[in-house]
Amino acid sequence: MTWAGDEGRAIIEVTATGDAATAVREHVPALVGDEVASRLSGQDPTLWGEAAEEEARVRLGWTALHDTSRDLLEPLARLRSELVEEGVDRVVLAGMGGSSLAPEVIAGSAGAQLLVLDSTDPDQVHRALEGDLRRTVLVVSSKSGTTVETDSQRRAFETAFTEAGIDAASRIVVVTDPGSALQETAQEARYRAVFEADPTVGGRFSALTAFGLVPSALAGVDVARLLDEAAAVAPFFAEDTDANPVLVLGAALAGTSPLRDKLVIADHGSGLFHFGDWAEQLIAESTGKEGTGLLPVVVHPDAPELQDVAADVLPVHLVPLTDEDDDSPAGSTRTEVTVAGSLGGQMLLWEHAISIAGRLLGINPFDQPNVESAKKAARGLLESTPAAEPPAFTDSGVEVRASTGLLDGVETVADAVQALLDSLDERGYLAVMAYLDREGHPAEVLEGVRSGLAGRAGRPVTFGWGPRFLHSTGQLHKGGPAVGVFLQITGTPRQVVQVPGRDFDLGTLISAQALGDARVLGESGRPVLRLHVTSPDALAWLAGLLGGRR
Structure with missing residues (x-):
């Protein structure tokens, strides 16, 4: 087991046994020697080789979001207060991929109501349009502003607001990258608010940017706490030591030999709402390329894949953070990984670990060529x-x-x-x-x-x-x-x-x-x-x- 925290109080825990522990022993010393942890936290774009350097140079802003995203807190609190005063408390999010998966986890984990609309299924969209529009604000999230699903949802809601006698512009909030087509549309239409996301962060790493924070905050989530949770673990993740949880997790996920490339992810009462669905995108899009990759398989704890574990399967268990000692026997031959911690801490943990996994797999974790x-x-x-x-x-x-x-x-x-x-x-x-x-x-x-x-x-x-x-x-x-x-x-x-x-x-x-x-x-x-x-x-x-x- 390895953990991050002060004075004996863990705030992130990672355990690897069997083949996963062997991978940790084999790879972590080299990762420490190459100062991978400190270089990653310092946004060194050379970690993944020359071919990936150009893209990595403009994709590492996520390592500092626990600090850089705090400027969003005050305007978000103000906008939520205004909407609540106007009787607008139904938040609908139109977004795909990284624009929807993180807010769904953040809001769900906090028990907040957020209607995530990440589909083009007519029945699903129709049902969202049939909700109480007088209480509704639509958050339209798209990095490029040209995502066909999100653009279609925006058009449908804008028309529905207007037909209901509601000023559509006053009920639409946009999250996008600076200079995108969506930002231009929002400014021309005078939408209620436009939040610019950090353009140096890719979609699947954007949980702590405006893409994750804006819809969550408008739904009533204390997103400052989320940033605090990430900030609490960030210094530990930058340490070049063999006890660094991000090095341990990255090596366990991508360092087994032969590679256990099916990551079967099960939640055992972690308290994190659908965390596996968010991790699924992060893992699959970051590693699945050039004929290699880690396949995330999100399952229930009683899934067949965990009853008779195949040689290419790595069980990954999301568990609650407790003060109890790990019950895995020393020298266990059972191969598995367990992870525990706060939501903000785990989001930063997995982003670091998957970036490190990309280095071990020899691929660029920041592109998505297919x-x-x-x-x-x-x-x-x-x-x-x-x-x-x-x-x-x-x-x-x-x-x-x-x-x-x-x-x-x-x-x-x-x-x-x-x-x-x-x-x-x-x-x-x-x-x-x-x-x-x-x-x-x-x-x-x-x-x-x-x-x-x-x-x-x-x-x-x-x-x-x-x-x-x-x-x-x-x-x-x-x-x-x-x-x-x-x-x-x-x-x-x-x-x-x-x-x-x-x-x-x-x-x-x-x-x-x-x-x-x-x-x-x-x-x-x-x-x-x-x-x-x-x-x-x-x-x-x-x-x-x-x-x-x-």
């Missing part, structure tokens, strides 16, 4: 909508399509799913990608699917909601090890939500995103099974088939 491919494919489909591809067959209300060769001799959904599972190799994984309403009925129906498939496959299974995961694990799917197989689930929305000022609606957009991603995966040689449900009953039937054991 993210744009699916976006480009979706844009092309929107601009020139092709004729619908006929299904190979339909079974019980489920239309079945797949990449070349996968359905040879297959005539039922059950056999199609089995064919996909049979294509898994001994180091493979299955990614379930559901382009459906993640907060409505589909979420309830599909709840047991991930675990059920993992039990059947005997391999790690991830579950992502589209298009949300495209800004997260989508990078690793295409840039990481070519061992994934992919199950895409789509449906027909009940609602139609037009995007004002555009010649497409959200149903068309989410369909293009799903098809675009499937095409990119298929063109890169990844097996893809596409199941389109035509009714709620068909979805329930499919969920039962997928979640059952054979």
